[in-house]
Amino acid sequence: MNALHFGAGNIGRGFIGKLLADAGFHVTFADVNDEVVSALAERQAYPVKIVGETEVTEAVTNVTAVRSDSEAVLEVITQADVITTAVGPNVLKFIAPTLAKGLALRQASGNEKPLNIIACENMVRGTSALKAMVLEVLPEESAAFVAEHVGFVDSAVDRIVPPADPGETDVLAVTVESFSEWIVDQTQFAGELPVIAGMEPTDNLMAFVERKLFTLNTGHLITAYLGYLSGKKTIKEAIEDGVIAAKVQAAMEESGAVLIKRYGFDPQAHAQYIEKVLKRFANPYLVDEVDRVGRQPIRKLGAEDRLIKPLNGTLEYGLPNAHLLLGIAGAFLYQNDDDPQAVELQQYFAEHGFKKTLAHYAGLDEASDIVAEAEATYQKTAAEPQDAAD
Numbered sequence: 461m462n463a464l465h466f467g468a469g470n471i472g473r474g475f476i477g478k479l480l481a482d483a484g485f486h487v488t489f490a491d492v493n494d495e496v497v498s499a500l501a502e503r504q505a506y507p508v509k510i511v512g513e514t515e516v517t518e519a520v521t522n523v524t525a526v527r528s529d530s531e532a533v534l535e536v537i538t539q540a541d542v543i544t545t546a547v548g549p550n551v552l553k554f555i556a557p558t559l560a561k562g563l564a565l566r567q568a569s570g571n572e573k574p575l576n577i578i579a580c581e582n583m584v585r586g587t588s589a590l591k592a593m594v595l596e597v598l599p600e601e602s603a604a605f606v607a608e609h610v611g612f613v614d615s616a617v618d619r620i621v622p623p624a625d626p627g628e629t630d631v632l633a634v635t636v637e638s639f640s641e642w643i644v645d646q647t648q649f650a651g652e653l654p655v656i657a658g659m660e661p662t663d664n665l666m667a668f669v670e671r672k673l674f675t676l677n678t679g680h681l682i683t684a685y686l687g688y689l690s691g692k693k694t695i696k697e698a699i700e701d702g703v704i705a706a707k708v709q710a711a712m713e714e715s716g717a718v719l720i721k722r723y724g725f726d727p728q729a730h731a732q733y734i735e736k737v738l739k740r741f742a743n744p745y746l747v748d749e750v751d752r753v754g755r756q757p758i759r760k761l762g763a764e765d766r767l768i769k770p771l772n773g774t775l776e777y778g779l780p781n782a783h784l785l786l787g788i789a790g791a792f793l794y795q796n797d798d799d800p801q802a803v804e805l806q807q808y809f810a811e812h813g814f815k816k817t818l819a820h821y822a823g824l825d826e827a828s829d830i831v832a833e834a835e836a837t838y839q840k841t842a843a844e845p846q847d848a849a850d
């Protein structure tokens with residue numbers, strides 16, 4: 461069985477590529493990082509350090525790599541049984557034309573075995589978004605072939621994988637937490653549902669995607685921004701501050717109340733889920749910087765993402781949202797010259813002011829009460845950033 465995985469980064473090497481290799485797939489990574497591609501192609505193996513109560517380093521073998529913009533990747537697409545991605549939501553548009561070309565070539569090669577494509581990104585129904593991009597550029601004569609033989613399967617992916625420790629010299633080494641969860645929409649597969657250890661099929665994907673994105677990622681982001689405001693470098697340092705932890709928990713309870721209403725989750729089980737997430741943030745063996753978790757604030761202010769979608773849910777059901785608003789204030793106060801989206805957000809904000817900026821990026825009505833409330837929270841937080849975090 462052959463797997464092709466786009467994005468040999470943290471989650472690619474530390475979770476999805478490892479899981480597929482462990483399941484017996486020959487895994488080809490496709491990436492644009494020459495150093496990583498060369499090392500994978502040469503060594504055909506890499507180490508994954510799993511840290512938690514115990515620490516173990518496992519070797520991932522039976523892997524190789526090609527550049528994702530090379531002719532070689534097209535050949536791999538013609539032979540793959542599964543294609544996965546972990547490149548970041550904003551990069552899917554760059555790999556869609558490659559997938560379309562490869563699928564046309566697969567048709568020409570006469571390979572009619574089922575192929576399943578699964579985007580493993582932090583976004584709601586990322587594979588469906590990728591499918592739309594692929595179909596847009598797919599040659600018309602391949603449309604029927606793809607509809608019959610290719611499954612585009614949405615998924616939810618959860619494992620905290622920061623970049624390697626600063627002192628690490630092996631470009632392929634990756635450190636991961638022991639927890640992992642990969643849930644796929646069983647209704648979207650082409651061919652028979654494959655049995656892969658660590659991949660859990662469900663017929664209720666949206667509940668799992670939203671539970672993960674609007675609990676873990678909502679809480680993670682607010683931890684990062686409150687940590688940033690109080691001068692903390694890592695998520696662990698931030699969540700060890702009791703006041704920050706209480707605010708983060710309150711935000712997860714606000715989004716949780718929406719999820720409980722929307723999906724009928726058991727409130728007690730959801731409270732335990734939140735508790736477990738808080739423990740994962742405090743993992744003493746992971747060095748996860750607030751800048752990684754706070755990255756790309758424009759993406760994170762999107763209407764379907766971890767702050768605004770739960771906020772809209774609180775409006776729909778008439779629920780409290782003060783701590784979600786604090787997260788939005790945090791996004792506006794987050795400054796990082798190395799993050800192009802943080803720079804763009806600050807520039808737009810300086811030119812257009814709070815209300816126009818939030819309305820622009822979050823798809824909210826500039827004249828709405830909620831945007832006015834968000835601005836008031838921003839002003840209060842900007843005046844006393846320490847109070848927000850202390």
Ligand SMILES: NC(=O)c1ccc[n+]([C@@H]2O[C@H](COP(=O)([O-])OP(=O)(O)OC[C@H]3O[C@@H](n4cnc5c(N)ncnc54)[C@H](O)[C@@H]3O)[C@@H](O)[C@H]2O)c1
Binds near residue numbers: 491547
């Ligand atoms: N790291 C985590 O804890 C985690 C957990 C769950 C989900 N995710 C999601 O996984 C995705 C990747 O995150 P990450 O933390 O692994 O990021 P990362 O930056 O470590 O990895 C992304 C990889 O994609 C590669 N890439 C960029 N452009 C490419 C292209 N055109 N073709 C092929 N490869 C390309 C980069 O070189 C890099 O190796 C994101 O959507 C993220 O939200 C991350």
Ligand SMILES: O=P(O)(O)OC[C@@H](O)[C@@H](O)[C@H](O)[C@H](O)CO
Binds near residue numbers: 755
């Ligand atoms: O990857 P992002 O930028 O969408 O979000 C940053 C982190 O919250 C995220 O990578 C988590 O570590 C991950 O989602 C855990 O499963």
